[in-house]
Amino acid sequence: xxxxxxxxxxxxxxxxxxxxxxxxxxxxxxxxxxxxxxxxxxxxxxxxxxxxxxxxxxxxxxxxxxxxxxxxxxxxxxxxxxxxxxxxxxxxxxxxxxxxxxxxxxxxxxxxxxxxxxxxxxxxxxxxxxxxxxxxxxxxxxxxxxxxxxxxxxxxxxxxxxxxxxxxxxxxxxxxxxxxxxxxxxxxxxxxxxxxxxxxxxxxxxxxxxxxxxxxxxxxxxxxxxxxxxxxxxxxxxxxxxxxxxxxxxxxxxxxxxxxx
Numbered sequence: 001x002x003x004x005x006x007x008x009x010x011x012x013x014x015x016x017x018x019x020x021x022x023x024x025x026x027x028x029x030x031x032x033x034x035x036x037x038x039x040x041x042x043x044x045x046x047x048x049x050x051x052x053x054x055x056x057x058x059x060x061x062x063x064x065x066x067x068x069x070x071x072x073x074x075x076x077x078x079x080x081x082x083x084x085x086x087x088x089x090x091x092x093x094x095x096x097x098x099x100x101x102x103x104x105x106x107x108x109x110x111x112x113x114x115x116x117x118x119x120x121x122x123x124x125x126x127x128x129x130x131x132x133x134x135x136x137x138x139x140x141x142x143x144x145x146x147x148x149x150x151x152x153x154x155x156x157x158x159x160x161x162x163x164x165x166x167x168x169x170x171x172x173x174x175x176x177x178x179x180x181x182x183x184x185x186x187x188x189x190x191x192x193x194x195x196x197x198x199x200x201x202x203x204x205x206x207x208x209x210x211x212x213x214x215x216x217x218x219x220x221x222x223x224x225x226x227x228x229x230x231x232x233x234x235x236x237x238x239x240x241x242x243x244x245x246x247x248x249x250x251x252x253x254x255x256x257x258x259x260x261x
Contacts, residue, residue: 020049023190024112024140024250029057031252032108032136039106041065041130043096043123044114048077054110055086064089065106067099097122101130110138113248116165117211120172124179128255137182137253144168146247151194151201152210154244155231157224163212172251181255188250198232198239 032038038061045051045066055062066089068074074091081089094100096111096118109127111118127137144166147153153160169187176182205225208214213221236242 019194019246020053021190021192021248022053023192024138024188024248025050025053025057027188027250028054028108028110028138031138032058035107036061038062038108039065040108040110041067041099041101041106043067043099043109043111043127044117045077045091046070046073046114048073048080050112051077051089052080052084052086055088060088062088065101066091067094067096069093069095097126099126099130103129104132106130106135107132108136108138110140112140113142115139115141116167120167120175121178124175124182128179128182131255133255133257135255137251137255139172139251139253140248141251142166142246142248143172146249149244150246151196151242151244152205152212152228155235156205156228158216158220159212159224162215163210169249176251176253182253183256184251185254186252188252190248190250192246192248193243194246195241195243198229198236198242201232201242202229 038058040054040058040062042051042054042064045068048066051064051066055064066074066077068077068091071093074093078091081087092100096114109131111123115123124137131137142150144163145168147163147166148160150159153163173184176184202225205213205228216224232242233239
């Protein structure tokens with residue numbers, strides 16, 4: 001419930017406070033570039049910031065079905081797409097565990113920085129159900145281990161401890177091994193050099209850049225924010241030039257043809 005309320009509250013400013021990485025989009029584009037037409041379902045589409053880049057990368061051969069549980073996020077996605085004169089899409093309010101999509105009907109299922117909000121095994125079963133044979137599931141996420149080295153995980157008190165929703169790679173692999181007709185084809189790691197002004201980082205925390213911040217009590221957050229400021233001042237000489245590395249992983253999962261299982 002806290003997560004749902006968080007996304008309803010932040011929807012208007014979500015693109016402003018979140019970082020968008022194009023590398024996974026380009027990687028996915030290269031992976032499916034030979035498909036003449038692409039029927040894709042994006043689960044946990046949010047306000048459409050990644051959805052827009054998918055359509056820009058894949059062009060008119062892509063038809064994108066954007067699914068999210070939060071109507072506020074979907075509303076801003078629709079505004080974004082209308083503003084950019086995009087019409088090769090549809091939106092649906094639905095959960096990741098109960099996708100309103102026909103069996104064996106889509107080429108790709110994709111979820112970007114959202115898997116930790118899903119019931120994993122139920123979502124994977126749904127993805128398997130709706131994918132055609134030889135279809136792809138792409139999961140882009142920060143792993144639990146990667147969260148510790150993030151600027152907030154390292155310097156914002158309680159951030160790493162409170163964020164228990166992120167999956168470890170072992171957990172993802174074990175759960176996928178339990179889905180009989182999905183196979184991990186590859187795991188691609190991404191590493192980004194970030195640089196931010198301290199005031200920008202503080203702004204992102206105050207506007208709940210990550211839903212993790214919604215897990216704090218008001219008192220915990222204020223105390224942690226003050227400590228975060230002190231930690232940055234102590235560990236970085238230039239407050240306008242705070243540098244760190246972000247790490248993410250992209251799981252490329254295939255639904256093999258039945259005679260290949």
